Amino acid sequence: MEKSGVKELNHRFLILFFAVLACAILTFYFASKGETRVYTHLFYIPILLAGVWYRKKAIYIALFLSFFYIIVTYPWTHPSDVFARSTILVAVAYVLGFVSEKRAKGEEKLKETKYYLDDIIKSSADAIVVVDMEGIVRSWNKAAEDYMGYTADEVIGTSNKKFFADPEEAERIMEIALRAGELKNYRTTVLNKDKKPVHINMSAALLKDKNGAPVGTVRVSRDVTKEMELEKKIKEERDNLNLILESMADGVYIVSKDYKVEFMNKVLIDEFGDQVGGICYKMFHDREEPCPLCKNTEVMKEKTMRWEWHSRRKNKTYDLIETPLKNIDGTISKLTIFRDISKRKQMEEELKEAKERYMVIFEHALTALCVIEEDKKVSLVNKEFETLSGYSREEIEGKKWTEFIAEEDLERVNKYHDERKKGGAPACCVFKFVSRNGEIKHVNTCIEPILDAKRCIASLLDITELKMKEDDLRETCEKLAELDKMKRDFLNVAYHEMRSPLAPIVGYASLLERFKLTDRGRKYIHNIEKCARQLEKMINRMLELARIDSRKVELILEEFSIPGVVWEVVKSLEPEAKKKKQKISIVIPEIEIQADKLKTVAIFTNLISNAIKYTLEKGIINVMIEDRGEDIRVCVTDTGIGIPEEHLPMIFERFYMVDTSLTRKSGSLGLGLSIVKEYVKLHGGRVWATSELEKGSKFFFTMPKRQK
Amino acid sequence: MQKKRILIVEDAAYMREMLVEMLEQEGKKYEVAGFAVDGKEAVEKYKELKPDLVTMDLVMEVMDGIQAIREIKKHDPNALILVITALGTPEQRKAALEAGADEYLWKPFTIKNLSDMLEKLLRKREE
Numbered sequence: 001m002e003k004s005g006v007k008e009l010n011h012r013f014l015i016l017f018f019a020v021l022a023c024a025i026l027t028f029y030f031a032s033k034g035e036t037r038v039y040t041h042l043f044y045i046p047i048l049l050a051g052v053w054y055r056k057k058a059i060y061i062a063l064f065l066s067f068f069y070i071i072v073t074y075p076w077t078h079p080s081d082v083f084a085r086s087t088i089l090v091a092v093a094y095v096l097g098f099v100s101e102k103r104a105k106g107e108e109k110l111k112e113t114k115y116y117l118d119d120i121i122k123s124s125a126d127a128i129v130v131v132d133m134e135g136i137v138r139s140w141n142k143a144a145e146d147y148m149g150y151t152a153d154e155v156i157g158t159s160n161k162k163f164f165a166d167p168e169e170a171e172r173i174m175e176i177a178l179r180a181g182e183l184k185n186y187r188t189t190v191l192n193k194d195k196k197p198v199h200i201n202m203s204a205a206l207l208k209d210k211n212g213a214p215v216g217t218v219r220v221s222r223d224v225t226k227e228m229e230l231e232k233k234i235k236e237e238r239d240n241l242n243l244i245l246e247s248m249a250d251g252v253y254i255v256s257k258d259y260k261v262e263f264m265n266k267v268l269i270d271e272f273g274d275q276v277g278g279i280c281y282k283m284f285h286d287r288e289e290p291c292p293l294c295k296n297t298e299v300m301k302e303k304t305m306r307w308e309w310h311s312r313r314k315n316k317t318y319d320l321i322e323t324p325l326k327n328i329d330g331t332i333s334k335l336t337i338f339r340d341i342s343k344r345k346q347m348e349e350e351l352k353e354a355k356e357r358y359m360v361i362f363e364h365a366l367t368a369l370c371v372i373e374e375d376k377k378v379s380l381v382n383k384e385f386e387t388l389s390g391y392s393r394e395e396i397e398g399k400k401w402t403e404f405i406a407e408e409d410l411e412r413v414n415k416y417h418d419e420r421k422k423g424g425a426p427a428c429c430v431f432k433f434v435s436r437n438g439e440i441k442h443v444n445t446c447i448e449p450i451l452d453a454k455r456c457i458a459s460l461l462d463i464t465e466l467k468m469k470e471d472d473l474r475e476t477c478e479k480l481a482e483l484d485k486m487k488r489d490f491l492n493v494a495y496h497e498m499r500s501p502l503a504p505i506v507g508y509a510s511l512l513e514r515f516k517l518t519d520r521g522r523k524y525i526h527n528i529e530k531c532a533r534q535l536e537k538m539i540n541r542m543l544e545l546a547r548i549d550s551r552k553v554e555l556i557l558e559e560f561s562i563p564g565v566v567w568e569v570v571k572s573l574e575p576e577a578k579k580k581k582q583k584i585s586i587v588i589p590e591i592e593i594q595a596d597k598l599k600t601v602a603i604f605t606n607l608i609s610n611a612i613k614y615t616l617e618k619g620i621i622n623v624m625i626e627d628r629g630e631d632i633r634v635c636v637t638d639t640g641i642g643i644p645e646e647h648l649p650m651i652f653e654r655f656y657m658v659d660t661s662l663t664r665k666s667g668s669l670g671l672g673l674s675i676v677k678e679y680v681k682l683h684g685g686r687v688w689a690t691s692e693l694e695k696g697s698k699f700f701f702t703m704p705k706r707q708k
Numbered sequence: 709m710q711k712k713r714i715l716i717v718e719d720a721a722y723m724r725e726m727l728v729e730m731l732e733q734e735g736k737k738y739e740v741a742g743f744a745v746d747g748k749e750a751v752e753k754y755k756e757l758k759p760d761l762v763t764m765d766l767v768m769e770v771m772d773g774i775q776a777i778r779e780i781k782k783h784d785p786n787a788l789i790l791v792i793t794a795l796g797t798p799e800q801r802k803a804a805l806e807a808g809a810d811e812y813l814w815k816p817f818t819i820k821n822l823s824d825m826l827e828k829l830l831r832k833r834e835e
Contacts, residue, residue, distance in 0.1 A: 496767060499794035500720065503815035507726045510818030514733055536816060540796070547797060556798075 012053045019046040020061065024068055043089055051096025062093030125222075127200075130207070131160050132216035135170055139218075147200075147223040149193030165189040165197055177204050177217045187224070199225045251318075251338030254325060255280045257300050259290060262333055271314075271340075295322050299334040308341070316342040368460040372401045372417075372447070379455075388443070388462055390436030401458070406432035406440060413445075420447040421456065430467075433460065442467040491546045498539050505532045541671040545654060548678045555596040555682055557707055562591040562600075562632065566623060569604040573612060581618045584608070588625040591632055593705045599679040600703075606672040607636040607699050614640035614697070631685065631704045642693035651689060652677040676701070683707065712830060713741035715759035717750040717776065718792070719768045727763060727792075730819045738826070747771025751779040754787065761829065763813075766793040766804060774807045781808035788829055792817070 023043050043065045050061040066089050121128050127144035131137055137160050140152040148155075148163070161170045169188055177183050183204035189197045202221040209215050242263070245252040251268035255261050259280045264272070275283035281290050290296065295305040304323040311318065318338050325335040362369055368385035370378050378401050381393050389396065389404060405413050409431035419425030433443040443460040450457055509529045517525065547553050563586075570584055577584055593600075604623075611621045615638040622637040643651060654674040680687045680701045691697035714731060718724045724743055731738040741759040744750035748771040754762060762780065766773035773791065780787050791804045794815040801812050810832075813825050 496794045499796070499815055500723075503794065503817065504722050504726050506816030506818060507730065507822075510820060511726075511729060511733060514819065532816060543797070552797070552799070 012049070016046055016049055016053065016061070019049060020065065023065065027068070044092065047089060047093045048096060051093055051100050053100075054097070057097065059090060059093050059097055062090045066090055124220075127219075127221045127223075129160075129219045129221070130216055131174075131219060133174075133214060135159050135161060135174065138216060144221075147192065147198055148190070163190045165191055173202070173204065173219075174217065177206050178214060181206050183217075183219075198223055199228045201227075248337075251340075252336065253280075253338070254333050254335050255296070256333050257296065257331060259296065268338060295320075296334055299324050300332055302332065316340055317345045365459075368443075368462070370396075370401070370458050370460075371450075372456045372458055374454045376401045378404075385460070388433065388435060388441065388460060390439070404433055404435070406434050408432070417447055417456065421449050423449070430463065433462075488546060488550055491542070495539060495543045495546075499536070502532055502536055502539075506536075538671070541675055544675055545671060545678070548675075548682075553678075553682065555599070555707065557594055558597050559592060559594050560597050560600075562593055562625060563588045565597065565600055566604055566625070569601060569608055570623070573605070573608055576609070577612050577621070580612065580615070582612060582615055582621055583619075584621045584623065586623045588623070589627050591625065591627050591705070593632065593703065594707055595683055595703060596679075599682070603676050603679050603701065604634075606676045607634075607701075610672060610699075611636050611638035611640065611697075614638055616640065619696075628702075631702050633700065633702050636699045637696060639696040642695055643689070643691040643697050644693060645691070648689055648691060652687060711739040712737060712760040712826075713739050713757070714826075715741050715744065715750070715753055715757055715762045717744040717747070717753075717762060717768075717773070718765045719745050720765075723765070727822075730822055733819060734823050734826075747773060747776030747779070750776045751783070754780050755783060758784075761788040761790060761826065763790050763792050764809065766791060766795055766800070774803055777804065777807040777809050788833055790825060790829060792822075 023046060027043075047062050047065065050057060054061075066087075121139070121141045124141060124143055127147060128139065128141045129137060129144050130139035137155045137158055140150070140155050145151055159170075161167055164170050166189075173183060173186065173188070176186070183202060186202045186204070187199065188202060189199050192198050200221040201224045202219055204217045204219040206214050207216045207218055245263070245265045248265060248267065251271060252263070252265040253261060253268050254263040261275050261278050261280050261283065264274065264276055272284060281287040281294070285291055293307075293309065295307065298305055299322050302324045304321070306319070306321050309318045309320055310316070317340075319341045320339075321337045323335050323337075325333045327333055362380075363382045365382055365384060368388040369382045370385050371380040373379045378396055378399055381389075381396050385396070386393055391399075402410060402414070413429060413431045416425050416429040428444050428446050430442065430444050433441045435441055441462050442464045444463045445458050445460045447456045447458045449455070506529060509525050509532070512525050513522070544553070566586060566588055570586065574584070608621065608623065615621055619639040621639075622635075624635045624637070626633040626635075652673045654671065677687050680703060683703050684707070685701055685703040687699070687701040689697055689699045716724055716727050718727065728740055731740055741757045742753050744753045746768045750762070750764065751771070764773045764777060768776075771779075773793070777789055777791075780789065787808075789809045790811045790813060791809045792813045792815065793800070793804075795801075796814050804812055811825055811829055813821065
């Protein structure tokens, strides 16, 4: 601008200079010819030019030309005429200059304003674009260049249609501008030079000429791509937040500071119904004013509150967390997270109840109980513990568990305690408990770890009395064992000493038989022998039972035939039976068994001789043996006097006699059946009897065919 | 035929007497070589008398019969020993036989029992 200004000045100055020179030459030429009148008009040309171009300075040119004119034309013209003309020239120049000056000043002002506007337009951060009614771009500022990529030179004079992502957008904007006269915060998308979309926010105003006819629009727009992205992001985050809130198991709602419900998630809607838009205290509580417990005021002061609310209407308890939530507009809403803790509360109640119940059991248990902490301090005791220890619970407080253990037992109890903590060790441990005044009590304790094995509960049972009784019992047992041994020793000796005198009785009797005796003498001898043998038999039985008792009797197994054994026995007993004119019938299949033959013989001998003994004259004795596969079943039946029912279970017991009077028929110590029972038992069999008074008895026994 | 010489080992006098009586009844066959009242004496007498047979009681003082049997058998493995005792359990019987006794006669016994046993023993030896 400056340079073009200088050029313009020089250019005008030259024109003016040559015009003045031409006027001077022409005037001089025509004046020399005597023609003066016409040519003064020529002078108006430079003055007019100067007036226009140099405004007030035109007066100096007018004065110069007037002076020149006066001098040149003086010889030929009347001076008054010349002066008049000069005056006119100067006046014209002055008027011209004045008018020109005034106009120039207005123009300058206009120009200044224009520069000022240009500056604003140029430096504006917003794109400012002028578009005429045909959609041709007329102005394009720097900011427009920046975000569109086009320079002003590239776009001025071209259509604005190409800028819009939607080609019809240009016309639409124009239409709105025409209709409304302006456009405010209009969002649209344009394409920059690289054909990339740019989101803009546009405001436009209609430009009118002085007649009010629209000539175009000026559009101010801003690249809001980033803002849009930000907004999108915010929206996404908000959506995510809502999604989270929606999907939370807890109830969530948001109220504004004026108690308007802005949001409720599904959980809460399910519980309270959709109240969004309502006033919280009205909707939830049927109140006309905020609830007294409401924490809205505190939350609005940006405090986070946590409290429990019991809804009487729902009979539920909720755990509420209320926290301020800043809105985009800077206001604060209250975000409340609702958790239904009724069940938890109920469980807590139940737990409390259970605890109380257990405390009652703990307190009134008949065993002394105490809780041992990790550092072995006794933290809790029951009434019985107080009784056991002799201390009150206040005194026990702070005492160590180990203080109650006698020193000699300490190591053992500690070891037991440690092992119990690890889940091992036997269940109980007996130790000496030191109660008040150093009194020692024997206790049986069971320590059970509780709560991560850090603490233990110990139950203590005072077994002092029991222990004393046990000691007594042990002593008694020892004494009894000693007595038993003495008895056995005595029996052994007695057996030997009783048998020894029998030897000469039997021996001499047998010797006497060799002498010549009378019949009477022989009979006496025979009786002596018979009695001695009976005595021997009884001694033998007593010895055998004593041996069975001390488990000295073992089976000597061999294979033999049962009928063979029975025949042998019957044969040996036959003389006796014959004396009583009894008949012995035998029903036996051929059976081979593996057993102790001598003992089997003894069993049969005992049973059959008993049958003979108790059967009356001419009675019948029956021996029946049944092969049952695994074992045999023997039944010896007599037709004797029978055994009263009440005696039946006892007849196999030692020394048991049905008739205890000394006048009973047959002499016996009642040892025969108990030997039968023991022998059968040794073989793994069973023995029993049935009987009918006056009719007879049946003795049964079973015996396995093979010993395992 | 030469009479068999028998050493009677028995602590009870009446038993000794009776055994003598019984052996005399069978007089043609047997002769009492001597007596001993305990195990120790029995061993000594055996060495001294060298009898054909010994009747041995088991329950005696100083040295019991079992021990005496062992000693005698050690001295003379061919010694014939008949145990005559009131002890009658299978264990006692077994112990005596294991110690080296040849037969076992259980008190009380008749003269027949004794002579049968002696005959059986001597016959066995001759065979």
